[in-house]
Amino acid sequence: MKARGRLGGIQWFNTWGPERRETVSCALSLLLVCVLSACAFVLPTSLLLFLVGINGLLVIHGLLCRGNIWGVVKLALIQLIITLGLYLMLYGIGSLIDGSVVVVRIVLATIPSWWLCITVAPERIGEVLSSFLxxxxxxxxxxxxxxxxxxxxxxxxxxxxxxxxxxxxxxxxxxxxxxxxxxxxxxxxxxxxxxxxxxxxxxxxxxxxxxxxxxxxxxxxxxxxxxx
Incomplete structure (x- = not known):
């Protein structure tokens, strides 16, 4: 009975046209990006390594889709210089590790959005957003x-x-x-x-x-x- 239910679900998904499948895929991608970006700020530091692995997979997929990661790299470098400079002036050299963690969280929140822009067309995002905005x-x-x-x-x-x-x-x-x-x-x-x-x-x-x-x-x- 369970196998028949799963088979029916697959057949039901296959009955969708390409436009419907694109829209559903965009909605799932948008949900994934929101969850990952939120996790970058709310997860404890001990779990950030797990999030780094997920974002690494997104980077690999984005590069395979001919995305350019150089903009994110430059943003990370600029953010690192500014943040570490401020932490050094305000809190001393002992706070540089905390400043580095802040930069890592910002980069982890940025990568999913970069991946979404690479893999999903803007008109698909607009179609999904128009369902609740x-x-x-x-x-x-x-x-x-x-x-x-x-x-x-x-x-x-x-x-x-x-x-x-x-x-x-x-x-x-x-x-x-x-x-x-x-x-x-x-x-x-x-x-x-x-x-x-x-x-x-x-x-x-x-x-x-x-x-x-x-x-x-x-x-x-x-x-x-x-x-x-």
């Missing part, structure tokens, strides 16, 4: 995720152009805190202006397509995803 909120989250890779490339180009202009924002120059303000108005302000421009363009595009007027909006499923 207002449609416009889900659209904003999905649009933000889809813009993230483009914005990172644009920020990188802005940084390189400003360095060619002679701005004192190279890693060596940023060792001097006096140059930090130059990083703000040479890179962060132009990136913010670009983000506002892109947000306005996306809002105009959504309004032109009458987004929000239908009570049950549809979600795009790429034929390329179905073929894969």
């Amino acid at each position: 207002p449609k416009k909120w889900a659209f904003v989250v999905a649009a933000s995720l889809s813009l993230l890779p483009y914005m990172l490339d644009e920020i990188r180009e802005i940084y390189q152009i400003q360095c060619l202009r002679g701005a004192r924002i190279t890693p060596k120059a940023l060792r001097n805190p006096k140059n930090w303000s130059e990083l703000v108005y040479c890179v962060l302000f132009p990136a913010l202006i670009l983000l506002l421009k892109l947000s306005h363009q996306m809002a105009v595009a959504a309004h032109s397509r009458h987004f929000g007027q239908h009570p049950r909006p549809t979600h795009w499923h790429s034929p390329r995803e179905n073929d894969e």
Whole structure:
């Protein structure tokens, strides 16, 4: 009887179309990411090694899906330098281990989100979120995720152009805190202006397509995803 029930469940799952399976897979991935990110902050230090192993599997899977882990590595290095510096100034050299644990928790909370962005299309995330969030909120989250890779490339180009202009924002120059303000108005302000421009363009595009007027909006499923 139990074997027949399991077989029936498998057959029922196989009757789903590719679009339904993509949505269910995205929902499970989103739930996994939320659980792992929360565990990174609430688990005791003695259990972090187990969480490191799970995140290691996510990193391997993300790399196999042609993800770029370099951004997470740079974030970890920057966070390590800042956090350890603050702990050293405020609490002394004996607190460096505690500061390192804090950085490890932040990285462990970041890796699942990186993996989700690599393995799941933004429109799938928007479809799942729209099942329990207002449609416009889900659209904003999905649009933000889809813009993230483009914005990172644009920020990188802005940084390189400003360095060619002679701005004192190279890693060596940023060792001097006096140059930090130059990083703000040479890179962060132009990136913010670009983000506002892109947000306005996306809002105009959504309004032109009458987004929000239908009570049950549809979600795009790429034929390329179905073929894969």
